[in-house]
Amino acid sequence: MTASKVSLVPVFKLYGETTEWPTPDLIHCESIPERSQLHGWEIKPHRHADLLQLLYVQAGEAELEVEGHVRLVRSASLQVVPALCVHGFRFSRDVQGYVLSLARPLVEQLAAPLGQQCLQSPMCYEVGEQRRYLDALFESISQEYGRLEPARELMLQSLISVLLVAIARRQLARSEAQEPADGRGREHVQAFVHLLEVHFREHLPIEHYASRLGISAAHLNALCRRLAGQSALQLINQRLLLEAKRCLVYTTMTVSQVSDSLGFSEPGYFSRFFKRGSGLSPKAFRLHR
Structure with missing residues (x-):
C-alpha cells in the first residue's frame, strides 16, 4: 500500500486505547490475554466504527456478547464481529487465543471475491476438525505480524485471505446443512x-x-x-x-x-x-x- 493511500485511511481505535491505529498496514493481531488481562479479563460492550474483528478462542472459557446475544464458549470457537456491532467479552484467566483486527479498506479488498457474505453479520461457530488448521493459520499470522521481514504486507494479506476463505466455506457449509431442501x-x-x-x-x-x-x-x-x-x-x-x-x-x-x-x-x-x-x-x- 502506498503512503498516499495510507494517509487516507481513517483513525481506528482498539478497546481501551486513545492513540491512533498502531500500524500502517491496516492489521492488528494480538493474543486474547494480551489485552483482556489489562481490563480484569472483561472487555465491556463497545463498537468499532470501521473495524472488523475475528476472535479465535482456542482454550479456556469465554462469554461472548454480540448485539445483545450472549454465547458461552467452552471449546475452540471463532467469532466474527463486523464493524458497528456492539460487542463485549468476558474470559477465564486460562483463556488462550487471538484477536485479529482488520480495517475496512483492507477487508473490502480481500473479501471482494467472496461477495463479503461471510462478513456482513456476526457469526460464531465451534471450529471442530478445523482446529489444527486454524491454530496454524492464526499462529502464522501472529508470527508474521510481529516481524519486519521482506514482503511482510504481502504475506499477511495472503494469510488473511486464506482465513477469510475458510470462514466463507464454513458459513456456506452450515447454511447448506441447515437448509438442505429449500x-x-x-x-x-x-x-x-x-x-x-x-x-x-x-x-x-x-x-x-x-x-x-x-x-x-x-x-x-x-x-x-x-x-x-x-x-x-x-x-x-x-x-x-x-x-x-x-x-x-x-x-x-x-x-x-x-x-x-x-x-x-x-x-x-x-x-x-x-x-x-x-x-x-x-x-x-x-x-x-
Whole structure:
C-alpha cells in the first residue's frame, strides 16, 4: 500500500486505547490475554466504527456478547464481529487465543471475491476438525505480524485471505446443512433482500415485497424466520438501522437530515426507532461511536 493511500485511511481505535491505529498496514493481531488481562479479563460492550474483528478462542472459557446475544464458549470457537456491532467479552484467566483486527479498506479488498457474505453479520461457530488448521493459520499470522521481514504486507494479506476463505466455506457449509431442501425458499429470501436494498428508504409494507415475489406476506415472513432467523419486518428495520448508523458515523448530517434521507416522516419518530433498535439515541450513538 502506498503512503498516499495510507494517509487516507481513517483513525481506528482498539478497546481501551486513545492513540491512533498502531500500524500502517491496516492489521492488528494480538493474543486474547494480551489485552483482556489489562481490563480484569472483561472487555465491556463497545463498537468499532470501521473495524472488523475475528476472535479465535482456542482454550479456556469465554462469554461472548454480540448485539445483545450472549454465547458461552467452552471449546475452540471463532467469532466474527463486523464493524458497528456492539460487542463485549468476558474470559477465564486460562483463556488462550487471538484477536485479529482488520480495517475496512483492507477487508473490502480481500473479501471482494467472496461477495463479503461471510462478513456482513456476526457469526460464531465451534471450529471442530478445523482446529489444527486454524491454530496454524492464526499462529502464522501472529508470527508474521510481529516481524519486519521482506514482503511482510504481502504475506499477511495472503494469510488473511486464506482465513477469510475458510470462514466463507464454513458459513456456506452450515447454511447448506441447515437448509438442505429449500432452494426455492432461499431464492425468495435472496430476492427479498435484493429488493430491500433498493427500496428500504421507501418504508414499503411486507405485502408489497411479497407481491413482487409472487408469494403471500405470511409465506415471506415464514421463509425469513426459517432461513434468516428474523421476520421480514425485522430485516427491513435492521437495514434501516444499519444505514442510520453509517450516516451518523461517516457523515456530518444532522439527525434531522438522516431522518429525512431514510424516509421517516419526522425526526422524533426516527429517534424513537433508532433508540429502540440500538439502545442509544442518535446523538448518543454519534458521541460514543
